[in-house]
Amino acid sequence: MTIVRETIRETHQTLEAAGIPDARLEAEVMVMTVMPDDLAGIIGQRLERIPLAYILGYREFYGINVVVTPDVLIPRPETEGIVEHTLFMALMGMETRELSIADVGTGSGAIAVNLAIHLPAARIYAVDISEPALDVAAWNIRAHSVADRIRLGHGDLLEPVPESVDLIVANLPYIPTDRIPTLQPEVQCEPGAALDGxxxxxxxxxxxxxxxxxxxxxxxxxxxxxxxxxxxxxEAVALQHFPDAEITAEQDLSHRDRIMVISRP
Ligand SMILES: C[S@@+](CC[C@H](N)C(=O)[O-])C[C@H]1O[C@@H](n2cnc3c(N)ncnc32)[C@H](O)[C@@H]1O
Known part of the structure; x- marks a missing residue:
């Protein structure tokens, strides 16, 4: 109700400043007429199990609003751990040089944009196999004014990355194919190429x-x-390709292993 009262107050002020008669009454009528329609539209879509982030067109992720469309996965809270641990490592261990980072399977660009905001000297490559997803990432990159730090690449995994990098971060599709039909309807609205591992x-x-x-x-x-x-x-696969690496696990908010950290000496 606070939001409704605030909207009425602002509308009243706007109308009054323009010299419109009966400004308060008209403000109340306008707000109370429009809001139920908008709300009914949103509820209707939610009842069809469309995720709220797709209806609203954005999702909050690591403190910023990220634009999302059905062409991209909706960024999840557990993925914020990737940003957090990458920033920790970048700021603690590698701060002496200009870091290069590859975000593989960037989707909306949620990870890459946050890293670019917090690591202004980093050179970031954001790669995806999906061109429509890269369009959404490009939008978010521009909206957060980090286009000078992120280069988008279209293609398979690390293939579009033109140099070897200090950090590779990836939230790739990791759901087993036969589990996908059992997931809740909201998840079925997300792109198959973002889920199916x-x-x-x-x-x-x-x-x-x-x-x-x-x-x-x-x-x-x-x-x-x-x-x-x-x-x-x-871990077995990682050791096959990086036999000297130290491998550790970072946990999510439910204290379950969620992020594998492979440190090449
Ligand atoms: C789970 S989503 C993650 C999106 C985003 N990084 C996030 O965390 O919200 C995985 C992304 O990987 C992309 N992808 C799938 N296969 C790929 C491939 N072979 N090469 C590059 N990207 C791929 C999908 O298009 C999708 O955008």
């Missing part, structure tokens, strides 16, 4: 780790978001 969910992670040795500096770090159950299998 193949039979055990690790197809893209395996391919990324196979490409990574040639695209990661020494020292260098890879941060991967995974399902907690996938850690043992993903």
């Amino acid at each position: 193949g039979p055990d969910g690790l197809d893209l992670v395996r391919r990324l780790l196979a490409q990574a040795p040639g695209k990661l500096n020494s020292p260098g770090i890879i941060l991967l978001e995974l399902d907690p159950e996938q850690f043992p299998a993903a």
